[in-house]
Amino acid sequence: MVxxxxxxxxxVVATIVLYGIAYWGYAxxxxxxxWRSDAxxxxxxxxxxxxxxxxxxxxxxxxxxxxxxxxxxxxxxxPFIGITFxxxxxxxxxxxxxxxxxxxxxxxxxxxxxxxxxxxxxxxTYEFTGARGRTNLLAFVLFYLIxxxxxxxxLIASFWNAFPGTFVATxxxxxxxxxxxxxxxxxxxxxxxxxxxxxxxxVVSIYLGVAFPVSLPWGVWNVPVWAFICAIILYAAAVLPTxxxxxxxxxxxxxxxxxxxxxxxVGALLTPFWPIxxxxxxxxxxxxxxxxxPAGPFLxxxxxxxxxxxxxxxxxxACGAISGWHSLxxxxxxxxxxxxxxxxxxxxxxxxxxxxxxxxxxxxxYMVLVPSFFAGRTNVAAWVAGAVVLTSPFxxxxxxxxxxxxxxxxxxxxxxxxxxxxxxxxRLVAGETWAEGRFHALSNKHVxxxxxxAVPWGFAVSGSWWALWLYFGGANQLLAGLAIMLxxxxxxxxxxxxxxxxxxxxxxIVTTLAALLWQIYxxxxxxxxxxxxxxxxxxxxxxxxxWILRNVRPPIxxxxxxxxxxxxxxxxxxxxxxxxxxxLSMAIRLFQSYRSSLAEARAKAPAAADGGSRED
Amino acid sequence: xxQLGDSKxxxxxxxxxxxxxxxAKGVLYGMAAHGHVTAALRTRMYLEHLFMFITLGDMLGxxxxxxxxxxxxxxxAVPNIKSWKQRVFRERDFTDQVF
Numbered sequence: 001m002v003x004x005x006x007x008x009x010x011x012v013v014a015t016i017v018l019y020g021i022a023y024w025g026y027a028x029x030x031x032x033x034x035w036r037s038d039a040x041x042x043x044x045x046x047x048x049x050x051x052x053x054x055x056x057x058x059x060x061x062x063x064x065x066x067x068x069x070x071x072x073x074x075x076x077x078x079p080f081i082g083i084t085f086x087x088x089x090x091x092x093x094x095x096x097x098x099x100x101x102x103x104x105x106x107x108x109x110x111x112x113x114x115x116x117x118x119x120x121x122x123x124x125t126y127e128f129t130g131a132r133g134r135t136n137l138l139a140f141v142l143f144y145l146i147x148x149x150x151x152x153x154x155l156i157a158s159f160w161n162a163f164p165g166t167f168v169a170t171x172x173x174x175x176x177x178x179x180x181x182x183x184x185x186x187x188x189x190x191x192x193x194x195x196x197x198x199x200x201x202x203v204v205s206i207y208l209g210v211a212f213p214v215s216l217p218w219g220v221w222n223v224p225v226w227a228f229i230c231a232i233i234l235y236a237a238a239v240l241p242t243x244x245x246x247x248x249x250x251x252x253x254x255x256x257x258x259x260x261x262x263x264x265x266v267g268a269l270l271t272p273f274w275p276i277x278x279x280x281x282x283x284x285x286x287x288x289x290x291x292x293x294p295a296g297p298f299l300x301x302x303x304x305x306x307x308x309x310x311x312x313x314x315x316x317x318a319c320g321a322i323s324g325w326h327s328l329x330x331x332x333x334x335x336x337x338x339x340x341x342x343x344x345x346x347x348x349x350x351x352x353x354x355x356x357x358x359x360x361x362x363x364x365x366y367m368v369l370v371p372s373f374f375a376g377r378t379n380v381a382a383w384v385a386g387a388v389v390l391t392s393p394f395x396x397x398x399x400x401x402x403x404x405x406x407x408x409x410x411x412x413x414x415x416x417x418x419x420x421x422x423x424x425x426x427r428l429v430a431g432e433t434w435a436e437g438r439f440h441a442l443s444n445k446h447v448x449x450x451x452x453x454a455v456p457w458g459f460a461v462s463g464s465w466w467a468l469w470l471y472f473g474g475a476n477q478l479l480a481g482l483a484i485m486l487x488x489x490x491x492x493x494x495x496x497x498x499x500x501x502x503x504x505x506x507x508x509i510v511t512t513l514a515a516l517l518w519q520i521y522x523x524x525x526x527x528x529x530x531x532x533x534x535x536x537x538x539x540x541x542x543x544x545x546x547w548i549l550r551n552v553r554p555p556i557x558x559x560x561x562x563x564x565x566x567x568x569x570x571x572x573x574x575x576x577x578x579x580x581x582x583x584l585s586m587a588i589r590l591f592q593s594y595r596s597s598l599a600e601a602r603a604k605a606p607a608a609a610d611g612g613s614r615e616d
Numbered sequence: 617x618x619q620l621g622d623s624k625x626x627x628x629x630x631x632x633x634x635x636x637x638x639x640a641k642g643v644l645y646g647m648a649a650h651g652h653v654t655a656a657l658r659t660r661m662y663l664e665h666l667f668m669f670i671t672l673g674d675m676l677g678x679x680x681x682x683x684x685x686x687x688x689x690x691x692x693a694v695p696n697i698k699s700w701k702q703r704v705f706r707e708r709d710f711t712d713q714v715f
Contacts (some may be wrong), residue, residue, distance in 0.1 A: 048702070
């Protein structure tokens with residue numbers, strides 16, 4: 001008798017069913033009754049068609065593009081922290097967050113941009129909140145990008161350190177990408193042939209990685225050195241022309257990255273059926289693969305590090321439930337290529353639900369591991385270990401080192417490809433911010449790239465990655481809340497129902513500001529307790545310096561570097577305060593704009609209850 | 617004018633299998649290559665802006681090359697003037713540069 005409840009199978013099926021209800025029920029209802037999407041309305045793609053930025057594109061192509069643009073490391077690593085509170089709350093947030101908020105933001109951002117003639121969030125923010133609001137957004141985005149970069153550089157360095165086979169494999173993929181770029185653009189070789197050559201080189205790179213593992217000999221200094229190497233690669237990616245480096249590398253990286261997710265989902269669906277008997281052959285492990293992690297819910301982190309389930313869980317799992325980054329993608333490029341308005345739901349909403357499945361696959365990879373993997377929350381190898389557990393039964397001919405290198409490489413390329421784009425984007429935003437004035441030297445492409453990598457490198461080698469991740473999640477989710485408020489303002493102005501976006505928007509803003517406050521408190525309290533010489537309350541070591549050492553990573557988390565750690569804690573307090581103030585100020589402007597928009601719309605509303613016309 | 621991966625195909629009805637195959641191809645193309653294709657188009661657009669600025673700078677009061685050569689090139693540049701104007705006058709923002 002197969003015990004479905006003990007394996008992840010049931011949760012995969014339940015999530016898919018609930019996402020189906022969300023898409024075909026709630027989302028379709030919102031599309032019809034709130035936004036009233038109309039296939040006959042001319043979209044910006046037709047209105048301003050130029051064949052470059054504005055052109056109508058098939059919804060299937062756009063769905064693929066949108067999904068690829070939004071799916072990165074977020075849905076993979078968020079559940080690693082989220083599972084701290086038990087896998088059940090993490091799963092509920094992945095389902096409910098996406099059901100009520102996540103898709104609504106992605107789809108709403110796209111529709112808002114379509115209804116605003118394809119304009120992106122900068123001009124829309126300017127229209128709704130004025131010049132100061134847009135400047136505020138710019139400042140927020142700059143800090144947001146620094147925090148993303150810090151988190152991703154820290155993770156890439158940790159992955160190279162944890163999986164010795166992955167460095168050679170990563171370099172192999174990059175070189176293969178550069179070669180493919182040359183073949184494609186310089187020698188005009190057919191794209192299918194280039195893809196074949198590139199994929200063969202990717203396979204060779206993985207085997208070379210297994211054959212020639214690279215481990216640095218400097219112990220606790222390894223991660224800072226890896227982070228420095230990562231920064232050099234990112235510098236090249238940011239300043240070189242995209243067809244030379246980023247484009248072909250990202251193209252090649254796409255194949256292993258998505259193959260890994262499909263393999264994990266297949267593995268999760270097969271968990272209750274092991275061992276499988278075909279004739280006289282028996283395949284797979286001797287027993288079904290069961291869930292090992294506790295379901296929870298734990299209202300606070302049992303390890304005493306992260307804090308309460310609210311607001312931490314809601315910022316720890318960002319992408320997969322809701323992510324502000326998606327609103328930038330939806331409004332900056334996809335909206336300009338939407339063929340008809342009714343495509344916004346499958347493209348924006350559909351891609352977000354698909355990303356929820358990616359987060360689910362990752363959560364399942366963690367669920368099948370024993371709790372000891374999560375002690376101290378430093379074991380970044382956990383996802384890889386879970387992926388190997390799920391997939392090795394049906395990929396029996398591939399050895400554990402090959403699979404470990406493969407899944408480790410997947411983690412790295414997810415982070416590296418997005419981070420290359422983030423570094424480039426930072427360079428462009430810096431160029432815009434400091435184009436004039438005393439600091440115009442910072443707008444130089446080399447200077448801004450170096451700044452955009454040096455500051456995150458400093459954070460990456462000093463702060464524990466989970467602390468950075470929570471700041472990243474807080475900033476990212478806050479951006480999502482702000483995006484939902486922009487959507488709500490537009491709906492208020494057009495006299496459409498606003499409660500379906502106002503409530504999620506307010507929830508996200510309050511939650512993320514609370515999370516940022518909590519993080520500020522965590523770092524600030526450590527500083528205060530240490531300076532007050534207060535003994536650390538738990539563990540055998542009552543030394544007051546533990547207050548500040550717990551928030552930093554090796555090599556700084558030893559007593560000899562207590563003053564350095566103190567400085568880092570203080571800097572993190574400052575970063576948190578800046579993010580909080582920028583976010584709060586933006587939120588206040590948006591709420592004020594919402595209220596005035598509502599009042600204006602009511603003043604214009606017809607006296608008779610005939611509803612009036614809602615969209616111009 | 618139909619463009620990349622346009623959804624409206626030829627008027628004859630497609631079989632279900634053909635539709636599924638086209639959708640799968642579209643998804644794969646969108647995931648793997650669409651972003652790169654649009655990035656390449658954008659790069660070409662900026663190069664074209666530069667070319668038009670150099671050849672037709674006179675129109676903007678910026679004589680980059682002598683008018684004699686501008687006039688010689690004019691017939692070749694004329695078909696692109698409309699879309700050039702459209703793109704150059706378009707409002708742009710840092711949030712347009714994400715992807």
